[in-house]
Amino acid sequence: MKFDNVLSEINGFGKFQMKLVLIQVFSRITLPCHFLLNNFMAAVPAHHCNISALDDGDNFRNLTLEKKLAVGIPAEQDGTLSSCQMFSKPQYQHLSGSNSTEDTLAVQCQNGWVYDNSTFKSTLATEWDLVCSRKGMNKATATIFFIGVMVGAPLFGFLSDRFGRRPLLLVSYLSSMMFAVLSAFSTSYIMFVIMRFFTGMSLAGISIISIVLNVEWFSIHHRTFSGIIISLDWTLGNWLLVGIAYCINEWRMLILAATSPLIPAIIAWRWLPESARWLMAKGRIDAAHHYIMKCAEMNNRSKCMAAITPMVHFIIYTIIDLFRTPNIRKLAICSGIVWYGVAFTYYGISLNITGFGLNPYLTQFVFASIEMPMKIGVYFILEKVGRRPGEAGALLLTGSFLILKYFPSDKWVIRTSVAVLGKALSEASFTIIYLFTTELYPTVVRQNGLGYTSFIARLGVSISPLIMLLEDVWHLLPAVTYCAVAVGSGLVASLLPETLNTQLPEFIQDIEKPRTEEEIQEKWNCKFTCYWK
Numbered sequence: 001m002k003f004d005n006v007l008s009e010i011n012g013f014g015k016f017q018m019k020l021v022l023i024q025v026f027s028r029i030t031l032p033c034h035f036l037l038n039n040f041m042a043a044v045p046a047h048h049c050n051i052s053a054l055d056d057g058d059n060f061r062n063l064t065l066e067k068k069l070a071v072g073i074p075a076e077q078d079g080t081l082s083s084c085q086m087f088s089k090p091q092y093q094h095l096s097g098s099n100s101t102e103d104t105l106a107v108q109c110q111n112g113w114v115y116d117n118s119t120f121k122s123t124l125a126t127e128w129d130l131v132c133s134r135k136g137m138n139k140a141t142a143t144i145f146f147i148g149v150m151v152g153a154p155l156f157g158f159l160s161d162r163f164g165r166r167p168l169l170l171v172s173y174l175s176s177m178m179f180a181v182l183s184a185f186s187t188s189y190i191m192f193v194i195m196r197f198f199t200g201m202s203l204a205g206i207s208i209i210s211i212v213l214n215v216e217w218f219s220i221h222h223r224t225f226s227g228i229i230i231s232l233d234w235t236l237g238n239w240l241l242v243g244i245a246y247c248i249n250e251w252r253m254l255i256l257a258a259t260s261p262l263i264p265a266i267i268a269w270r271w272l273p274e275s276a277r278w279l280m281a282k283g284r285i286d287a288a289h290h291y292i293m294k295c296a297e298m299n300n301r302s303k304c305m306a307a308i309t310p311m312v313h314f315i316i317y318t319i320i321d322l323f324r325t326p327n328i329r330k331l332a333i334c335s336g337i338v339w340y341g342v343a344f345t346y347y348g349i350s351l352n353i354t355g356f357g358l359n360p361y362l363t364q365f366v367f368a369s370i371e372m373p374m375k376i377g378v379y380f381i382l383e384k385v386g387r388r389p390g391e392a393g394a395l396l397l398t399g400s401f402l403i404l405k406y407f408p409s410d411k412w413v414i415r416t417s418v419a420v421l422g423k424a425l426s427e428a429s430f431t432i433i434y435l436f437t438t439e440l441y442p443t444v445v446r447q448n449g450l451g452y453t454s455f456i457a458r459l460g461v462s463i464s465p466l467i468m469l470l471e472d473v474w475h476l477l478p479a480v481t482y483c484a485v486a487v488g489s490g491l492v493a494s495l496l497p498e499t500l501n502t503q504l505p506e507f508i509q510d511i512e513k514p515r516t517e518e519e520i521q522e523k524w525n526c527k528f529t530c531y532w533k
Contacts, residue, residue, distance in 0.1 A: 006292065012219020013226075014299030016273075020217055021229055023272055024210045026265035027173060028230070029237035031207055033258035034180070034199065035149075036238070036350055038142040038465075039364060040245040041254055044125045044135070046116040048073055049086035049109035060090055070094050074106045084109060084132035108132070119360075121249040128189045137189065142351060142465040144193045148200025149207070150458030156205035157451015165213040165447070166274040172205030173269065177262045184255040204458070208450045215438040216277040216446070217295070220503060227435030228379045235375065238368030246361050277443045281506065321445055322452060327512050331440055332449070334495050336456040338391065341489020342433050344460030345398055346426040348482045349419070351465050367423050374424040378431050386500040387436040388493065394429035395490030398422055399483040426486075439499035443506045460485075 051072035055061055060068065071090040073081045085106040115126045125131055130138035160168040179202055183195035211230055218226040244257045273295075279288035296302050322332045350367065381390050401422030441449030470477040505511055 007217075007219045010292065010296040010301040011299035012217070013222040014295075014301075016295040016298040017214075017217055017222075017226070019271070019298070020273065021214060021226070023268045024214065024230075024265075025233055025236070026261045026268060027169075027206050028210055028233035029240055030176070030259065030261045030265070031203060032234050032237035033241045033244070033261070034145075034203055035347075036241060036364070037255070037258055038145070038351060039360060040120070040123075040241075041251045042124045042130075042138050042141055043120050043360060044131060044138065045118075045120050045123065047083055047113045047126075047131055048081050049084070050111040050114050051086055053111050054087070054090050059092070067095060082106070083113075086110065119249065120251075123251050124192070127251065130189075136466075136469065139465050139469065141193055141196060143462045145196045145200040146347075146458050146462040146464075148197035148202075149204045150200075150455050150462060151197075152201030152204030153208055153454030153458060154448075154451040155201070157208055157447045157449075157454070160205070160209050160212075160451075161278070161445065161447040164274055165209050165216075165278060166269075166272055168205055169209050169213070169272065170266070170269050172202055172209065173262055173266045175202035176206065177259055177266070178202075180255055180259040180262075184252045184259075200458075204454060208454050209447065211434055212438055212447050212450055213272075213275050215435065216275045216443070216504075217273070220501060223435065223439065223504075224379060224382045224500075227438075228375055228382075228431065231375055231431040231434065232372070235368055235371040238364070238371065242361055242365045242368060245364075277504075277506075278447075281444045321508055322449060325508065325512050328442075328508055331496070331511065332452065334492050335437055335440060335449075335453050337492045338395075338433060338489045338496070339437070339453040339457040340460040341395060341485045341492075342426070342429045343457035344464050345395070345402070345482050345486040345489075346430050347461045347464045348467060348478070349402075349423045349426055352468060366420060370420050370424040371427045374428050375431055378428050382432065382435075382500070386498045387432060387439070388496055388498045391429060391432045391436055391496070392490045392493040394425050394432060395486050395493060398425040398429060399486035399490065401425060402479055402486065403483040436496070436499065439502070439504060440496065441505070442508050442510055443504065444508065 048069065049072070051068060054068075054072050060071070063071070069081055071087070071092055071094050073086050076082055086109055088105070088107050088110075109132065113129060113131060117126075120126070124141060125135075125138050128134075128137075156168055156172065159171075176199060179195050179198040183192055183199055186192035186195055211227075214226055214230050215223060240261075241258065245254060248254045248257055273291045274287065276288040276291045276295075279285070279291070293302070321328070323329045378390070401418050404418050404422075437450055437453055438446060467478045467481055470481065
């Protein structure tokens with residue numbers, strides 16, 4: 001009997017599964033709090049040069065602040081004060097309305113900057129003056145964090161396939177908390193980015209292991225529901241981030257507050273079960289039988305297990321098997337491209353909340369709120385049309401809305417609405433691809449497969465924040481880039497096989513040579529890695 005049949009017998013959607021999902025809420029709501037933290041932690045408030053050095057006596061000292069700025073800082077073409085330049089000498093003629101400038105050229109800020117602290121008390125930009133010529137260093141903090149996630153994804157994927165889902169989750173919890181706390185107490189920019197790298201690397205374990213552990217315990221007909229329920233943790237975390245950031249406007253305390261849900265996650269870890277699918281694939285049948293019996297007892301299906309006894313033979317699989325044979329090689333390449341496009345587009349929108357002309361807290365709240373109805377809609381779409389058309393359609397529509405946002409329009413409401421719809425569709429593509437990927441890869445390499453695709457995705461995420469710097473070349477270039485990647489990956493998604501209402505593949509042979517039900521049963525009775533008789 002295959003594991004999916006056993007799971008159906010003991011109720012693959014009962015109290016045991018609900019407990020599993022609820023326990024992991026604490027850790028999973030931490031993910032958006034850190035992944036989108038740069039929207040607030042690295043915010044750049046309004047600023048101008050510190051012109052206190054221009055004080056040449058009573059003339060300057062007796063001026064009001066407004067007049068001091070008028071004689072000390074040049075104006076941009078739109079009339080606003082320059083953020084990065086100042087006059088080397090006070091230009092008192094500006095007080096009489098003259099725009100002429102004496103033979104004194106504007107120079108770069110000589111004595112630092114003065115920041116508007118009305119919204120943010122302190123951010124990375126104000127802490128280390130990451131503005132003007134150093135603004136790339138501010139963007140780099142997000143890139144380095146996601147490079148850490150990129151490194152951590154295949155690392156934790158490999159380790160969890162080797163040592164199990166449950167122990168590696170604890171490692172992720174503890175290391176994420178340790179490095180996050182260290183980053184909050186960083187004494188220099190270099191120390192901060194190093195700690196953020198390791199924080200991202202540790203959080204990658206939570207991101208990929210938790211969803212696999214959940215999906216592997218749900219039966220075939222409830223996998224779609226499980227994927228959507230798990231993805232709602234991201235929406236809850238998004239709302240939590242907005243609330244925390246609104247109440248705490250100092251970046252060090254903000255990091256500590258965003259990390260705090262890991263404390264109850266560590267306490268609740270003791271009640272997490274190991275994946276019985278993984279235990280079976282690794283030949284640890286007695287341990288798998290133990291957890292399946294616990295599931296049956298909690299779901300009031302103990303009688304169904306009376307006639308089932310374990311037997312085992314053991315074969316070892318490695319990550320190399322993702323590329324060894326034709327079908328799974330095609331799967332790995334196509335899913336990697338799709339993951340790159342999904343993550344690149346999603347974070348291109350999510351990390352650019354200041355580009356919509358609204359209060360950053362309001363923008364983040366709207367972005368988070370639109371995810372809830374979208375995910376509910378995704379559930380019904382996946383049940384009716386399937387994973388492949390759902391993923392391809394979401395990406396193609398995301399690209400369309402991204403480019404429509406930049407069409408000329410005098411009404412900011414229309415542009416913002418189009419942008420919010422693009423964000424909702426990008427979230428839909430992310431929700432679908434997580435579930436889709438766990439269904440595509442066989443159990444023996446599922447965690448490695450998700451680790452590999454997450455690695456590719458984080459490569460896209462690490463590049464995504466830097467794309468906004470291309471607006472200095474052409475103001476539409478970032479939007480065109482995001483649109484092209486979304487559309488291209490959507491087309492590639494159409495090449496993936498459909499998985500709606502199919503059994504999860506256990507072995508690579510299940511992908512390379514699809515079998516009839518009779519052949520599957522014969523294989524499990526004669527040549528399998530492990531089975532239940």
